[in-house]
Amino acid sequence: MITNQRELELAFESPFSEAEELELAAELLAISSEEELDLFLGKLFKGIGRGLKKFGRFVGKKVLPALGRGLKAIGKVALPIVGKALGSFIPIPGVGTAIGGAIGTAVSKALELEFSGLPSEEAELEMARRFVRIAATAARQAALADPRTDPETIANAALTAAARMHVPNLSAVVRGGNLEVGDTIHREWHVNSIQPRQSDQEAFLGDAWNSISTGARRLSGGVINMLHDCTPIEDRTSFAPKDKRKGKPRDMSKVYALVLHQTAGNQRNTPPDRYDGVTAHFVIKPNGQTLQLHPLTARLNASNGFNAGSVAVEFAGNFPDTRGKRYVYPNGASPQGVLTAEQIKAGRCLIRYLVKNMGLTHILAHRQSSASRENDPGPDIWYHVGQWAINNLGLRDGGQNFKVGSGNPIPDSWRTWGKAKQPELGEELFV
Ligand SMILES: [Zn+2]
Incomplete structure (x- = not known):
């Protein structure tokens, strides 16, 4: 325990x-x-x-x-x-x-x-x-x-x-x-x-x-991403609101995880500045463009009990749960987001980049730290990005029953979701 x-x-x-x-x-x-x-x-x-x-x-x-x-x-x-x-x-x-x-x-x-x-x-x-x-x-x-x-x-x-x-x-x-x-x-x-x-x-x-x-x-400085076959991360750290960064810059030896999120918002490829107010270190747009909004050393109120030891990434879109149901706003709106191959690829690139530059060892879901975020990031992102990192890079998610605070463990169905229909993205790990 x-x-x-x-x-x-x-x-x-x-x-x-x-x-x-x-x-x-x-x-x-x-x-x-x-x-x-x-x-x-x-x-x-x-x-x-x-x-x-x-x-x-x-x-x-x-x-x-x-x-x-x-x-x-x-x-x-x-x-x-x-x-x-x-x-x-x-x-x-x-x-x-x-x-x-x-x-x-x-x-x-x-x-x-x-x-x-x-x-x-x-x-x-x-x-x-x-x-x-x-x-x-x-x-x-x-x-x-x-x-x-x-x-x-x-x-x-x-x-x-x-x-x-x-x-x-x-x-x-x-x-x-x-x-x-x-x-x-x-x-x-x-x-x-x-x-x-x-x-x-x-x-x-x-x-x-x-x-x-x-x-x-180096990462927050926006230096060109050296990973093979990955597009550079766009540096927005000087534009995003600084008051989202809580406390002193973190000791990076204590930051070990990436928490996956979905914005549950619309999935249009709006200009980068439209995402500056999102509370996350990274945002991945539907076209695969990856924005960095805050330095890795910044502590953000993004992932509840995981905030101190993690960085957060938001995938732009309102993605379904295992029953095909999406978040519905109070006014009845419910954007019909579908995770794109570009987002999957960008998510995997981001993980490889953080493993290399930050010593990333864990991949987590917002669901694991918050009762109200049951479908965050949802089965598609978890399977194609989170589970991919576990299976291919040896990252860990805390195990079958792992959760903190009011959160819920990763459902087994997420871990095997889409096994039969995984898009063929090619051998990108070892080149
Ligand atoms: Zn979230």
């Missing part, structure tokens, strides 16, 4: 079940050579790959090896057992290794703090579990990478985001002016004979501790 935000976050921490994670952690602790560690990482990646159907060629051949090097370097520093197994492991000169080692040092310090009260054997197991989580999350992030990006860069960004996500003390340890960590980072640049330009070092630090918020800034 999930009763509050923190428990919700904890429940969702690992891509594996608790049993799987424990098994993998135990296996990791039994490793005695570099070859065994390679085999272990290979198996772990394969497990993640299954969840995503498959890894593309680019990810398998270029990104995962870079990720493996970074993970080994992290493991060497943060896990005593792995450190011993890799006693003779000479870091391969490369940015991935240097960053892996630097994160490893920070991770190790943060975890030591976190588990300082535990007997050493238990602490070791907990650290191994955390390593498994970091590896799994990083692999999943890396799997969504754009093939036009440098593999080392992808691996580094994925590792830093994953470490940041799964080690709560990490930022504090680094920001706390821990000289030793700073020194280590410096030494490792040196050991690996990299003479980084100042901008590389800055980029590294930026990546390591701000990857998520940097992504958020």
Whole structure:
């Protein structure tokens, strides 16, 4: 039974079940050579790959090896057992290794703090579990990478985001002016004979501790969407009313979900400025045009109990429930909205974009947090966008009975809705 935000976050921490994670952690602790560690990482990646159907060629051949090097370097520093197994492991000169080692040092310090009260054997197991989580999350992030990006860069960004996500003390340890960590980072640049330009070092630090918020800034800055086959998001953040943004900008490491909504309004392709007053971070128009109205850091009163940890997207249109019934306004009006293929595609693009830039892990329905929003977003949007993300990207919706406040769980009928008549949108995930 999930009763509050923190428990919700904890429940969702690992891509594996608790049993799987424990098994993998135990296996990791039994490793005695570099070859065994390679085999272990290979198996772990394969497990993640299954969840995503498959890894593309680019990810398998270029990104995962870079990720493996970074993970080994992290493991060497943060896990005593792995450190011993890799006693003779000479870091391969490369940015991935240097960053892996630097994160490893920070991770190790943060975890030591976190588990300082535990007997050493238990602490070791907990650290191994955390390593498994970091590896799994990083692999999943890396799997969504754009093939036009440098593999080392992808691996580094994925590792830093994953470490940041799964080690709560990490930022504090680094920001706390821990000289030793700073020194280590410096030494490792040196050991690996990299003479980084100042901008590389800055980029590294930026990546390591701000990857998520940097992504958020980039997104709200309206930089062209780099995803293959996706149209750019139109930036309306300077036009939408600022008083909808409540409180201080959010800590993006605590924002993990996208909540799907339908406007229940008309489905005409009205000009973008007509949507500025909508209370959502994004609006997807019938022609697939995606508008960003508020920065991801803005807390909006859009999704009831989900507001703190989520961003909201509204699909423009009045869409039917499973019985074909649509919302009827007090004056009797009931626009006859039909979800378009362009909206489905834009919704999927938005999710991929948020996974990549915000570390999105969950997809939710407004229905789950509000009794009065039973058909929000409705079966069509849920099946073609939400369920698609669960089946193809490994995102989670909280599970069968999950709801908060007065909300209702996702009906089973939504999860399988339209299975037989899913529009053929082509292989857009791995190109
Ligand atoms: Zn809603």
